[in-house]
Amino acid sequence: MPKDEKSKEFSRRKFLKSGLAVGAGTFIGGGLLSSCSKASNITEEKKTEMIKLLTTDGRIVEVEKTKTYPVTPSEPTVGDEARKGIPGRKFVMVIDLSRCANAGKCTSNCQSGHKLDPGQEYMSVHLMKDHKYNDPYWFPKNCYHCDNPSCVKVCPVGATFKRSDGCVLIDVDRCIGCKFCISACPYSARIFNWKERINELKAENAEDEDKKQFSPETSLPAQMGTVTKCDFCPDMSRQGKLPYCVTGCPMGAIYFGDENEDAISNGTETLRFKQTLKEKAGYRYLEELGTQPRVYYLPPVNKSFPYEVGLKDLTDEQKLKYKNILDKS
Amino acid sequence: MNTVNKEYKEILGDFLPSLGKPDRKWITTIIVLLMIIGIGLLAFVYQVIEGQVVTGMRDHVVLAVYIVNFIFFIGLSYAGALIAGVFHLAGINWGRPLLRMLEIVTLTSLIVGPIFILVCIGRPERFLYMFLYARIQSPLIWDVIAIVSDLFFCIVYLNFTYIKDFAKLRDCSELKVSNWRKKLYTIFSWGYNNTKAQEKLLNQALNIMAAIIIPTSIIAYSLLAWLFGMNQRVGWHNSIFAPYFVLTAVYSGIAILILIMWYYRKYFKLEKYITKEHFNYLGFTLLILSLFYGYFSFSEYITSWYNSQKTESILLSKFWDFSEYGTMFIFSNVFAAIIPIIIIAFPKFRSINSITITSALILIALWFKRYLIVVPSLETPYIPIQDTRMEWVHYSATWVEWLVTLAGVAFFVLVFVIMSKLAPIIPVSEMEEKARGIRFF
Known part of the structure; x- marks a missing residue:
């Protein structure tokens, strides 16, 4: 398992990208990860295609690609x-x-x-x-x-x-x-x-x-x-x-x-x-x-924009909203 | 059958005309009151259909005049119970003629108060959820429990105090009233025949109920104060609130008692029973309470002013600002804490009328005090309101809220008018006992 920082960073990005795309659904937190740990034991022997996943406690695990499945979006509960x-x-x-x-x-x-x-x-x-x-x-x-x-x-x-x-x-x-x-x-x-x-x-x-x-x-x-x-x-x-x-x-x-x-x-x-x-x-x-x-x-340190930028598109009436602060500065 | 003694006949005789057939004036009063209530009801229906957008309430000031009325009426109610209980238990003889007024105040306002909660909630049809899904952790549920149990105790107590008089009215052949009223007297006198054993039992029951009602009303009004005190909100999150609320309740209770006394004394010609002494004694009570009230208010404001925590000082600055709540602040403090002292402490100013006017002013001042507790605090959240919509920043009540309020007051008066038609407003049997010098304690 590669452990250097660069690949760690890479794998996390990759995971999150795929994770967000596939669906951060119900099973990623619990169900999927438990199946992941089971899967990682088998992978040493069979040389199938592996993917890397990040566990909730920050460890990277490798999982057989065929053992993973996309989480299907679930309906909002009522x-x-x-x-x-x-x-x-x-x-x-x-x-x-x-x-x-x-x-x-x-x-x-x-x-x-x-x-x-x-x-x-x-x-x-x-x-x-x-x-x-x-x-x-x-x-x-x-x-x-x-x-x-x-x-x-x-x-x-x-x-x-x-x-x-x-x-x-x-x-x-x-x-x-x-x-x-x-x-x-x-x-x-x-x-x-x-x-x-x-x-x-x-x-x-x-x-x-x-x-x-x-x-x-x-x-x-x-x-x-x-x-x-x-x-x-x-x-x-x-x-x-x-x-x-x-x-x-x-x-x-x-x-x-x-x-x-x-x-x-x-x-x-x-x-x-x-x-x-x-x-x-x-x-x-x-x-x-x-x-x-x-x-x-x-905290608002090294701001990307001065606060006035946010006032630029406002009408005078909308600016009144922030009167309590603008009066002070 | 008991023998009707002379004094009682004399006392009852004074009231028989007022109990008889209603005259035109009485009927007109009832109709006018019913009309005011009807208009208020229509306003409420309009509010239910259109949504609470027709009130002055918005996302910051979510509780306003309705809740102020709720606190006000519940305050009157608990005070009535508390004072009546103390009068009864301590056997204060001069207080006997006032007992019935106090008990009616208690019951009526205990019915009017919760109506304002019903009016204030966005989904009145789900009112029963408060019982079905009650969460005991919620201060609102503490209040529901307190009000329901207090209502129960008060109805029982009120009925107990009526038993002797109802029995007398039932047996009184001179009283010409319709059959249903006689039947009512028969039912609610519970077969009381003035035997020694019954009298002893009834007096024991009254003592027990009075003893129950005093702590119940103190607890209940403290719970009402905690409805606000338990919130993390500047102006509400205050340990003085429970005793402060109990004190203002008793204060407003005495004030309304004086107003009612004055009305009945004048229009029912009860000078014989309600004397200047009553006004003086209650006036002195007002004097003491106004001192306490001033003391409590002072300690509330001084503690939040001294350390000038950011949001607290914004709130306080609204009280000094005459474009905000300055006038109301001055009014509520001057008329509830200073004027009563001047009027009552100096014999020169002290008269039945001046004490009555002071009481009316105290009542209004205390209503404004509750307004000052509820509304400005809601207008001063931790994150200052930034909004261009004026009604979102500053609350002002709309006609709907005023009409509903007026209907509440009319309902209060209506119950009083009806109750004083049903039985003498002065408890005849209590007076009779007073005349005989009987004390059961």
Whole structure:
């Protein structure tokens, strides 16, 4: 087994590339790997074509090609099944603040993917300034899918829940719309369907959407009078795709991946999750609240663009949004 | 059959005209109140059909006037129970004429309060899920349990306090009322015939219920405070909240009691039973409570001001800012913490009318205090709101919310009007015991 750095790097890339293409589905984390270890014992004798795979603990194993099979994308789960989570997964997100230039594509791509109305944002971009000497920076914010979620704690009916794969999701068939989860969330991540969604109504007529049963994994179809929020797109993960915000971002600022695999990707580049956080001083927003978010930030150092770039395309009215920060700088 | 003694007849006699056939004025009142409730109901139906977009609530301020009303009415209710329980257990003789008003306040507001939760939730038709899928970890479920058990205790207690009077009305031949009312008296007096054994049993039961109701209401209102206190939100996450809420509840309870006393004294000619002494005693209670209230408010604000943590100082700056909540802040503190001291402490200003007006101001100030707890805190999240839509940044209630609120108040008054038609607003048997100098404790 080759162990030098170069081939290690190569094999990881190769794996992730094929892994993402084939489908980061249900079995990669658990089932496939257990079959991998069995397979690797046999390979020494028979000289069939081998492929290299990366295990969740960072080891490289060789597997007989014929013993592997592509994971078929699975359908988003519904009902109580949706409370279980994708086995072996532990989704994380890393947002590189040095790359964000407020293009707003994460927001709009997510909005069209989730059929949100204009103004409804699962992912929103804030302008932040921590103290008077630091430069303002753009701060994309979605649901942090906390490991100690305040929203799940206060829900009176168990409509919002934490899954084994890290996602905090909402079952709108259960939600009574009391909105206490919205007030409990310190990150203002949750939004409410104040009225019937216009966009969805249009889509409904086109595709007969209303016959579909609600899936917490897609957050669709939405219901008026219930709470909704970023769902970490587990339905996309099932198809081996990245979430809408990640694919939308032209700067590649948003990385999504799996803590168990220790890999994150922004679509063009794949990094090691823990190493990236270690080397680039990754942090979690408002760590002191003890909510343990699953979304990490890389600090806005050596920014690719000055923050003004993000203001260029905005109308004067839109600029008013960031008045509290712009007045200070 | 018991013999009707003289004093009781005298007391009951004072009330018989008000219990008899409803006059035109009474019917008009009922119709007007029902109309207000009907309009509120229509507004609610409109909200259900169109969605809560018709309210002023948006993604940041998700709980507003409805929840303020909820806290307000539940506060009145717990206070009523608490004060009635204390009056009864401590055998405070001068408080006896006020017992029934307190108990009706308790029950009525305990029914009105939760209605506002029902109005506030986005899916009222799923209200039963709170029982079906209840998660005991949720502060909202603590509150549901507290309210349901409190409602149960209060209904039982209220009925116990009515038993003697209902028995008397049942046996009173001079009272000319329709048959269904006589039947009602018969059912809810549970065969009480004023025998020695029954009287002893009933008084024991009343003592036990009063003893249960005092801690229940303290626990229940603390749980309501923790509905907010348990959230990681600046302005809510505060250890003083439970005692503060209990105190403001009792404070508002005394204030509404004074208002009701004043109304019945004036329009039912009850000067004989509700005297200036009552106003003075309750006024002094208000005075003490206003001092406590000022003390609690001061310690709440001073602790968050002194260290000037970032989000907390943003919240506090909204209270000093007159374009934000400055006026409301001044109003709620001046009228609940300062004015009562001036009016009541100096004999020169102290009169039945001035105490009543102060009480009304206290009630309004305390409503605004709850508003200041709920709304500005929601407008001040850790991540500052960045939005161009004004209604997303700054909450203001819409006509729908006001109409529903008004309907709630009308319902409160309606129950009072009906209850005082059903039985004397002054507990006749309690007065009779007072006259005979009987104490069962």
